[in-house]
Amino acid sequence: MKKAYLGVDVGSISTKGVIIDKNNKILAEAYLWTEGNPIGAVKRLISELANQFEQKKYKVVGVGTTGSARKLTGTILGANVVKNEITAHAIGTTSLYPEVRTIFEIGGQDSKIIIIEDGIVVDYAMNTLCAAGTGAFLTSQARRLGLEVEEFGPLALQSNNPTNIAARCTVFAESDLVHKMQIGHRREDIVAGLCKAVVTNYLNNVGKGKKIKSPIVFQGGVSKNIGVIKAFSDVTKEEIIVDPNSHLLGALGVAILAKNKKSEKDFDFDINEIEFETRGVECKKCANNCEIICVFKDGYLIDSWGNRCENGAIKIKEQS
Amino acid sequence: MKIGIPRAFLYYKYRYLWETFFHELGCEIVLSPETNRQIVKDGINYAMDESCLSSKIYLGHVHYLIDKCDYILVPRIANFGLGEVVCTKFQAAYDVIANTFRDQNIKILNYNIDHRKKQTEFKAFMKMGKELNKRKFEIIRAYFMAKQAEKTYFQLELKKQQELLKRDSELKVLIVSHAYNIYDKFVGEPIVKYLEKLDCIIIIGEISPKQEAKQEAKEMSPTLPWTYNKELLGAIKLYQKQVDGIVLMSSFPCGPDSLVNEMIIRKVKGKPILNLVLDEQEGNAGMETRLESFVDIIKLKKDVVNEKQKES
Numbered sequence: 280m281k282k283a284y285l286g287v288d289v290g291s292i293s294t295k296g297v298i299i300d301k302n303n304k305i306l307a308e309a310y311l312w313t314e315g316n317p318i319g320a321v322k323r324l325i326s327e328l329a330n331q332f333e334q335k336k337y338k339v340v341g342v343g344t345t346g347s348a349r350k351l352t353g354t355i356l357g358a359n360v361v362k363n364e365i366t367a368h369a370i371g372t373t374s375l376y377p378e379v380r381t382i383f384e385i386g387g388q389d390s391k392i393i394i395i396e397d398g399i400v401v402d403y404a405m406n407t408l409c410a411a412g413t414g415a416f417l418t419s420q421a422r423r424l425g426l427e428v429e430e431f432g433p434l435a436l437q438s439n440n441p442t443n444i445a446a447r448c449t450v451f452a453e454s455d456l457v458h459k460m461q462i463g464h465r466r467e468d469i470v471a472g473l474c475k476a477v478v479t480n481y482l483n484n485v486g487k488g489k490k491i492k493s494p495i496v497f498q499g500g501v502s503k504n505i506g507v508i509k510a511f512s513d514v515t516k517e518e519i520i521v522d523p524n525s526h527l528l529g530a531l532g533v534a535i536l537a538k539n540k541k542s543e544k545d546f547d548f549d550i551n552e553i554e555f556e557t558r559g560v561e562c563k564k565c566a567n568n569c570e571i572i573c574v575f576k577d578g579y580l581i582d583s584w585g586n587r588c589e590n591g592a593i594k595i596k597e598q599s
Numbered sequence: 600m601k602i603g604i605p606r607a608f609l610y611y612k613y614r615y616l617w618e619t620f621f622h623e624l625g626c627e628i629v630l631s632p633e634t635n636r637q638i639v640k641d642g643i644n645y646a647m648d649e650s651c652l653s654s655k656i657y658l659g660h661v662h663y664l665i666d667k668c669d670y671i672l673v674p675r676i677a678n679f680g681l682g683e684v685v686c687t688k689f690q691a692a693y694d695v696i697a698n699t700f701r702d703q704n705i706k707i708l709n710y711n712i713d714h715r716k717k718q719t720e721f722k723a724f725m726k727m728g729k730e731l732n733k734r735k736f737e738i739i740r741a742y743f744m745a746k747q748a749e750k751t752y753f754q755l756e757l758k759k760q761q762e763l764l765k766r767d768s769e770l771k772v773l774i775v776s777h778a779y780n781i782y783d784k785f786v787g788e789p790i791v792k793y794l795e796k797l798d799c800i801i802i803i804g805e806i807s808p809k810q811e812a813k814q815e816a817k818e819m820s821p822t823l824p825w826t827y828n829k830e831l832l833g834a835i836k837l838y839q840k841q842v843d844g845i846v847l848m849s850s851f852p853c854g855p856d857s858l859v860n861e862m863i864i865r866k867v868k869g870k871p872i873l874n875l876v877l878d879e880q881e882g883n884a885g886m887e888t889r890l891e892s893f894v895d896i897i898k899l900k901k902d903v904v905n906e907k908q909k910e911s
Contacts, residue, residue: 347884365892389888399903400896405889407876488865566635587789 283337285328285546286534287321287356288364289313289348292387292414293500294320295530296328298339303374303535307331308527317348318555321355329548339546343533354574354582355555359544360536364529369393369400371532372496375522380492383511385481385501387414392485404485412480414500416449420456420473424466435471435506442472452476474506478514493517498525553577562591600731602708603629603668605660608653609676609689611778617672619748620724623741624733629668631660633784638663639879645699652786652850652878653779654688661696670708677713683826686855756806763800764841770897773838775804775831776848786877790848793887797894802842804834812837819866825855832859835867844871844897851878871896
């Protein structure tokens, strides 16, 4: 039986998972929408991966989780590595592109830039908590234009004269966009303008003060948008590399981290039959009234978080 | 005589001065509790929508003290001379508080610092003592005792920090943040605690030899107007070689910080910088992601540098 490693990346919009062997070769992969329900999404993800995976030949001995729901999914899957998505992405990308110097990433709510020298992250920046200019922005604008976000890229390529749209703030961008529509700008020009706005907003905000050197790899959900890729290469005058698996690189990175971890633990694919539930309780022990999230597995409390002080710590009873 | 002091804003900068002064004058001090959710909630209720998180919190603390003391201390600071101003919030504090709570029987004890109108700290404290019906001699004595105490504490803090800076084997993170943010239980403490959980040593920008820091700041920006920001900017210069990374932490939407942090990101080279803007939101996943990945980076960088040193 050969060893395999599972990496799961649960983001705000989509949930990604891969299983790799000891040479980082992808044995199974899955990609689906989180739909506001990370627990449900992980369960669906695991069963999808289980279907593709030769359970007779391989055995999963390490699990890593990343993405904004990494803590919750890490608890559920009994992960041995729970890592932030920036580190995970950097590791995933450098495993495929050891020469990479700059990683652009635009996801559903976050955008980041990672600067790499000699295979090591030396600097990065992330958007402040405001989600302007991320995937969520493009999705909501697409809705306003009556388009699917998937149609955005090809339509943007048809434009010769992208409309200028102020994208510093999503709310302002939206009113700007409506005005431009009303005075007769063509739809493809507006769409191309939005793609350009995302890029300039990104480079001015997240990328400010950073030396952008090629090779540049672009990833995250927005990297599927060919209009944004084109806008990036127009502005930077460099080739933009987008891996066909660009959406999976965070999951790949965290699977590699799980592989590098010395501790091994057999993973059970049968989590579908287990009932996971979270409950929020308000700790009333002081004026902070922290909201504590408790995670239950088949009715047993397995973890909790959200307390600002020790008063709110919930003791976990050992399960017999 | 009970003097109420809101545990927010300038308290964290002048606590030794204030506490010793009132103590020496024989007054009882009533301090509002550490910021908690109720205080934040009250503050948001009273504050203007657009003001910064820190000033909202301040209002919450003032509200807590009403009816619990004879006077509430609300200083007004306009400037420390030409080209030495502070955020307008401190200039407006007295009027904002007096107006916001005008129907609530609030009695404000205030002092006014405005060097351009010859209102120095000494004069301000004399006036304040007079308002409390103390004799001139008593007030002067209390003021100088307070100044001495302040100096002693500052030197003690500075010495402690110098010790921390010597610890070379651990990761050191410089937090550049106003005292009222970094020392606040609600705003800064979760960040400090999280960084400590990640095995970092925290170097606090607010603790620095202030005159030296201001001199350094002048070299970076000769025209920067805000005194408190100058102190922080200079602290970066003083500490940057000894730390592994810099965290800029400010409360949304702080005016001075938004400009100064932008300049810092562009001008300070060679150290990873993380810019954290804090608001009322309580989900801390975003904050943790930023801090954790930041620490990952500086850790990797330090390891590489160490290895190179070993090789050579």
